[in-house]
Amino acid sequence: MHAYRSHSCAALNKSHVGETVRLSGWVHRVRDHGGVLFIDLRDHYGITQVLCDPDSPVFNEVEKVRSEWCIRIDGVVKARDESLVNAKISTGEIEVYVRDIEVLGQSIELPLMVFGDQEYPEETRLRYRYLDLRRDVMQRNMTLRSDVVASMRRRMWDKGFREYQTPIITASSPEGARDFLVPSRLHPGKFYALPQAPQQFKQLIMVSGFDKYFQIAPCFRDEDPRADRSPTDFYQLDLEMSFVTQQDVFDTISPVLAGVFQEFGGGKKVDAPNEWPQIAYRDAALWYGTDKPDLRNPIKMQVVSEHFAGSGFAIFAKLLEQEGTEIRAIPAPTGGSRKFCDRMNAFAQKEGLPGMGYIFWREADGQMEAAGPLAKNIGPERTEAIRQQLGLGVGDAAFFLGGKPKSFEKVAGKARTVIGEELGLVDKDRFAFAWIVDFPIYEQDEESGKIDFEHNPFSMPQGGLDALNGDPLQVKGFQYDLACNGYELVSGAIRNHKPEIMFKAFEIAGYGEDEVRKRFGGMVNAFQFGAPPHGGCAAGIDRIVMLLADTQNIREVIMFPMNQRAEDLMMNAPSDPLPEQLMELNIRVIPQE
Numbered sequence: 001m002h003a004y005r006s007h008s009c010a011a012l013n014k015s016h017v018g019e020t021v022r023l024s025g026w027v028h029r030v031r032d033h034g035g036v037l038f039i040d041l042r043d044h045y046g047i048t049q050v051l052c053d054p055d056s057p058v059f060n061e062v063e064k065v066r067s068e069w070c071i072r073i074d075g076v077v078k079a080r081d082e083s084l085v086n087a088k089i090s091t092g093e094i095e096v097y098v099r100d101i102e103v104l105g106q107s108i109e110l111p112l113m114v115f116g117d118q119e120y121p122e123e124t125r126l127r128y129r130y131l132d133l134r135r136d137v138m139q140r141n142m143t144l145r146s147d148v149v150a151s152m153r154r155r156m157w158d159k160g161f162r163e164y165q166t167p168i169i170t171a172s173s174p175e176g177a178r179d180f181l182v183p184s185r186l187h188p189g190k191f192y193a194l195p196q197a198p199q200q201f202k203q204l205i206m207v208s209g210f211d212k213y214f215q216i217a218p219c220f221r222d223e224d225p226r227a228d229r230s231p232t233d234f235y236q237l238d239l240e241m242s243f244v245t246q247q248d249v250f251d252t253i254s255p256v257l258a259g260v261f262q263e264f265g266g267g268k269k270v271d272a273p274n275e276w277p278q279i280a281y282r283d284a285a286l287w288y289g290t291d292k293p294d295l296r297n298p299i300k301m302q303v304v305s306e307h308f309a310g311s312g313f314a315i316f317a318k319l320l321e322q323e324g325t326e327i328r329a330i331p332a333p334t335g336g337s338r339k340f341c342d343r344m345n346a347f348a349q350k351e352g353l354p355g356m357g358y359i360f361w362r363e364a365d366g367q368m369e370a371a372g373p374l375a376k377n378i379g380p381e382r383t384e385a386i387r388q389q390l391g392l393g394v395g396d397a398a399f400f401l402g403g404k405p406k407s408f409e410k411v412a413g414k415a416r417t418v419i420g421e422e423l424g425l426v427d428k429d430r431f432a433f434a435w436i437v438d439f440p441i442y443e444q445d446e447e448s449g450k451i452d453f454e455h456n457p458f459s460m461p462q463g464g465l466d467a468l469n470g471d472p473l474q475v476k477g478f479q480y481d482l483a484c485n486g487y488e489l490v491s492g493a494i495r496n497h498k499p500e501i502m503f504k505a506f507e508i509a510g511y512g513e514d515e516v517r518k519r520f521g522g523m524v525n526a527f528q529f530g531a532p533p534h535g536g537c538a539a540g541i542d543r544i545v546m547l548l549a550d551t552q553n554i555r556e557v558i559m560f561p562m563n564q565r566a567e568d569l570m571m572n573a574p575s576d577p578l579p580e581q582l583m584e585l586n587i588r589v590i591p592q593e
Contacts, residue, residue: 001022001074002022004022004024004072004104005022005023005024005072006021006022006023007021007022007023008023008043008044008045008046009023009025009041009042009043009045009046009047009048009091010043010045010046010047010048010089010090010091011045011046011091012048012077012091012094012096013090013091013093013094014079014093014094016077016094017077017078017079017094018076018077019076019077020074020075020076020099021074021075021076021077021096022072022073022074023041023043023048023050023072023073023075023096024043024070024071024072024073024104025041025042025043025048025070025071026041026042026043026068026069026070026071026114026134027039027040027041027042027065027066027067027068027069027070027071028040028041028042028047028067028114028115029067029115030065030066030067035053035054036051036052036053037051037052037053037059037062037063038050038051038095039051039052039062039065039098040115041071041073044139046089046090046091047089047091048091048094048095048096049086049091049095049096050073050075050095050096050097050098051095051096051097051098052097052098056097056098056099057099057100058098058099058100058101061101061103062098062101065101065103066106066107067107067110067113067114067115068107068110068114068131068134069103069105069106069107070103070104070105070106070107071101071102071103071104072101072102072104073096073098073100073101073102074098074099074100074101075096075097075098075099075100076096076097076099077094077095077096078094078095078096078097079093079094080092080093080094080095110131111124111127111128111131112124112125112128112131112132114131114134114135120132122555122563123563123569126555126561126562126563126568126569126570127569127570128570129559129560129570130570133559138556140549141545141549141551141556141557142557142559144264144545144548144549144557145541145545145557145559147264148260148264148541148544148545148548149216149235149541151259151260151263151264152216152237152256152260152541153216155255155256155259155260156214156237156239156256159212159252159256160212161212161213161214161239162210162212162213162214163213163214163215163216164205164210164213164214164215165215166195166198166201166202166205166215166217167195167201168194168195168218169182169192169193169194170192170193170194170195170201171192171193171522172191172192172193173193173195173196173199173200173519173520177196177221177222177223178221178222178223179193179194179196179220179221179222180193180194180220180221180222180232181193182194183585183586183587184585185584185585188585188586189586194220194233195219195220196219196220196221197217197219197236197238197538198215198217198219198238199458200520200522200523202215202238202239202240202536203240203458203495203497203523203526203534204522204523204526205240206240206241206242206531206532206534207526207527207529207530207531207532210242211241211242211243212239212240212241212242213238213239213240213241213536214237214238214239214240215237215238215239216235216236216237216238216541217235217236217237217238217538218233218234218235219233219234219235219236220232220233221233221234222566225562225564225565225566227552227553227554228487228543228546228552228554229554230542230554230555230558230561230562231562231564231565231566232562232566234540234541234542235540235541235542236538236539236540236541237256237538237539237541238536238538239252239253239536239537239538240534240535240536241534241535241536242532242533242534243532243533243534244494244533244534244535245494245535246437246478246480246494246535248535249480249492249494249535249536249537250273250278250435250480251273253482253490253492253537253539254273254276254433254482255273257433257482257489257490257539257544258270258271258272258273258433260544260548261431261547261548264548265431265548266548266550268429268430268431269429269430269431270430270431270433271431271432271433273433276433276434276435276482277295277434277435278434278435278437279293279434279435279436279437280436280437280438281436281437281438281439281440282438282440284434284436285405285409286301286302286303286328286405287300287301287302288300288301288413288416289301289409289410289411289412289413289414289415289416290409290410290413290486291436291439291481291483291488292436292481292483292486292487292488293434293436293483293486294417294420294426294432294483294485294486295432295433295434295483296426296427296428296430296432296485297416297417297420297421297425297426298333298420298425299330299331299332299333299416299419299420299425300331301328301329301330301331301412301416302328302329302331302389302390303326303327303328303329304327304328304329304386304389304390304400305320305325305326305327307327307378307382307385307386307389308320308327308378308382308400308402311377311378311379311382312377312378312379313357313374313377313378314377315402316357316400316402319402319403320402324404325402325403325404326402326405327400327401327402328400328401328402328405328408328412329386329389329390329398329399329400330398330399330400330401330412330415330416330419331390331391331392331396331397331398332344332396332397332398332399332419332423333392333396333423333425334395334396334423334424334425335360335396335397335419335422335423336360336361336362336394336395336396336397337360337397338360338371338372340397340422340423341358341360341372341397341399343422344356344358344399344415344418344419345358347415347418348401348411348415351411351414351415352411353401353408353411356399356400356401356415357372357373357374357399357400357401358372358374358397358398358399358400359371359372359374359375359383359386359387359397359398359400360372360396360397360398361387361392361393361394361395361396361397362394362395363394368393368394370383370384370387374400386398399415399419401415417486431484431485431547432484432485433482433483433484434482434483434484435480435481435482435483436480436481436482436483437479437480438462438476438477439454439455439456439459439476439477439479439480439481440454440455440473440475440476440477441453441454441455441457441459441461441472441475441476441477441479441505442454442472442473442475442508442509443473444473450510451472451473451508451509451510452509452510453509455477455479456477456479456491456493457505457506457509458493458495458496458502459477459478459479459493459494459495459496460477460478460493460494460495460496460497460501460535461475461476461477461478461496461501461505462475462476462477462478463475464498464501465498465500465501465504468501468504468505468508472508477493478493478494478535479492479493479494480492480493480537482537482539484547485547487543487546487547488540488543489539489540489543489544489547490537490538490539490540491537491538492535492536492537492538493535493536493537494533494534494535495533495534495535495536497527497531497532497533497534498527498531499524499527499528502516502524502527503516542554542557542558545557577589
């Protein structure tokens with residue numbers, strides 16, 4: 001017999017009754033039923049109930065075991081009585097009578113229990129992550145992550161892609177976040193960087209003549225943490241293709257992701273990729289207040305400025321006299337009660353606004369009536385025009401925000417989310433995808449008037465070089481994101497592969513050719529040698545698994561995550577370097593005051 005096991009703790013059933021077996025695993029739970037000891041023995045695959053009574057030759061040894069001891073037992077498989085069958089586990093029809101036991105590893109007192117669903121502080125969970133990972137939910141999450149990655153790989157190979165690895169140590173390259181720098185021992189005073197993404201390398205792979213590339217790529221960014229973002233490193237499904245249009249990229253990645261969500265989404269609806277809408281960036285901001293909309297929420301905001309211009313509601317009327325301002329309405333079907341409207345007004349105040357105007361429609365004396373302060377100020381004709389524009393009726397409401405869109409869009413987006421959730425309008429049994437397209441390449445600082453890049457500076461401008469000779473604020477890029485249920489899952493672009501267009505694009509943002517060559521010399525030089533048109537994207541694996549695992553905390557699907565302060569409590573990182581290490585690297589650390 002094998003030294004540790006003949007079967008896993010999920011393998012035994014009625015067909016094994018009477019056999020002598022060997023199992024190894026952890027003591028999940030111990031129960032003493034009047035001198036008969038029952039142990040739920042757990043391994044990665046499942047749980048088997050083993051029992052021992054005073055007739056067993058190892059009863060005294062079994063009495064000593066405690067939770068999370070690692071043990072090996074030999075025993076005889078027995079059928080459970082019909083009344084004692086546990087249908088919740090695969091081994092629920094049998095139990096194993098212990099004849100021999102070996103303690104493989106004892107456990108001291110546990111800082112957190114593996115058995116049960118107790119909640120523990122995240123600091124405790126991360127400090128003892130190896131115990132936290134023994135819990136059933138974490139075993140499922142990590143298995144899910146592994147299976148998702150394997151599925152992605154298979155699907156990419158099936159589409160004719162090959163996986164190539166790009167460097168982990170490279171040059172510093174500003175790509176929107178801070179680099180992690182790595183000092184060079186051989187070149188004192190100089191630093192490598194961990195790549196924020198394989199962006200430049202995958203483009204160089206296209207210049208090298210490889211038509212299709214993908215990689216399950218680690219990326220390193222020194223970022224401020226969020227619930228849906230790791231502060232140090234993350235993984236993405238990275239891909240690039242030559243001789244493609246934007247639609248070609250969509251047609252490649254969409255079936256891969258749709259297949260993954262259908263395979264692991266627990267039966268939730270996934271629309272066919274050809275049904276995923278393509279929404280212009282500016283429309284997404286207008287309708288949803290964000291460029292990563294949750295389309296499970298049917299609420300769509302609209303501009304209603306004309307109904308307030310010159311109206312009796314002086315706040316909005318005067319606001320609209322200023323250039324670049326507008327009034328937007330957030331429809332709230334079934335939200336037509338003063339109590340709900342007051343609650344949303346309080347929400348706006350918590351978000352730093354003076355409040356949020358509202359109108360709600362109710363029935364009075366057999367007729368529909370508009371109620372609320374705004375309705376009284378603007379009169380019945382304007383109120384009715386708003387109702388008809390928004391398609392609302394009795395029992396519905398609308399909320400209003402005004403000013404320059406960038407000043408209130410974010411709050412409007414949050415309000416739309418809260419309204420949808422509170423009124424039960426969100427379809428929870430669905431993964432709703434949408435491509436966000438036509439991102440503006442440039443933005444203008446309101447105070448200084450300076451033009452700078454608003455999004456990816458390496459995107460090919462729509463219209464090429466000619467587009468860059470007009471108003472830069474009207475230039476859109478072949479850049480795109482894929483949103484799902486309120487999260488950005490994919491970001492990509494058709495790349496700017498022509499040096500003359502790249503130099504012009506950076507010149508508009510105030511960067512001279514010399515600076516571009518200094519920062520991105522490797523890529524610019526390569527583009528001088530017959531670069532093909534190319535494009536691609538990257539899909540965030542951590543975030544995808546987070547959605548599939550139905551959790552809102554990305555650390556729940558990462559094996560060994562950092563905490564919110566970018567600390568590894570288990571391995572004590574970051575740590576102080578040894579003096580001899582600093583000397584070898586020619587580095588001196590200046591203490592902070």
